[in-house]
Amino acid sequence: MAKISASKNGTKKDTIIRIAASLFRKKGFSGTSMRELAESLGVEASSLYNHIGSKSELLQSICFKVANEFTSHLNEIENQNNSAVIRLKELIRFHIHMMLDEYDEVFVANHEWKQLDEPYLSNFLNQRKAYENRLTEIVKQGVQKKEFKNVHPQVAVFTILSAVRGLELWQRHKKNISPAALEKSMTDHLLNGIIK
């Protein structure tokens, strides 16, 4: 009876994926049933299978969409001939905006990737590892060029990625600070510290 509406910039499948991301974030992949998803869309569970192949496929779409967006952005950054400091600032900025703009998807990619089946699981982990390695390389170059202190590049990258990733919990504080101020505060903290 009710039909799944294709959203402005996408197919019905895109609509299903979007709602799935929101449910997976709230209740986890395993904790979300296809019947719940169908109900959120106003159809019967069986009708979903006219648009998608399986529940796992939904998780795959979400995880790789996010991974590809981060990888593409890193490509752009590496193609611009900027200092390590500027590159890092740009990266932090992008992570913050992704978390604010595509909250559900980024959250799911960060937490539910473990439920991917092979070979997707290995692909995802390889892609993430490559991303981290390229970030570590940026920090290493910054150390070499004396832009940064003599930090441990892996720990630095790790600390920065963890901090921005934690923005998924920021919802509760949203009312206290604007995205721009948040971005400035956090970037400043991660680059310059807080001690006077």
Add this chain to the structure above:
Amino acid sequence: MAKISASKNGTKKDTIIRIAASLFRKKGFSGTSMRELAESLGVEASSLYNHIGSKSELLQSICFKVANEFTSHLNEIENQNNSAVIRLKELIRFHIHMMLDEYDEVFVANHEWKQLDEPYLSNFLNQRKAYENRLTEIVKQGVQKKEFKNVHPQVAVFTILSAVRGLELWQRHKKNISPAALEKSMTDHLLNGIIK
């Protein structure tokens, strides 16, 4: 036939909780079945119910054990008359060690608390909120006493908590750095930044 062995410092129930934490971390609360848990312990699923009341009870035990440990430690810190810098260092150190020593439990408390039923869900969130507020107060005092720059206290606490929380992903890098060096690097980064 096989019996659940009580561990050195605990009851059989403690053993069940420990194994449950490890499974919940790996596969999520919803993704872990009581039959899997039973199999890991070498018994039938029905036998578990001689020691525990329900699956939910396991999650409650894990989440509140962790929450109480963090709260207790914060009590100690507030009772010692130290500067804000030292208090923050001590807090970061404790978070790092909790993550390394009680990895499964801390991970589950960080990710699976959403699956708690009421009233446990509200209790847990209140306790966590109170913890964050007390940390924010420490940073505020540090700013007042000019120990810290004029940072946004909520963002600073948030950035620090996110960074240490991210240690749950550290497993992959373990071989490259000792816990002591990790602790020093991360504390230094979060307090002093990385720019020269």
Add this chain to the structure above:
DNA sequence: CCTACCGATCGGTAGG
């Protein structure tokens, strides 16, 4: 601690 079993719910398919 086990066997045996309950009703509910799961992801997915057949057929229209």
Add this chain to the structure above:
DNA sequence: CCTACCGATCGGTAGG
């Protein structure tokens, strides 16, 4: 898009 249904698995209980 639906109704009707499949076998598998879920958390948990009865009874010994």
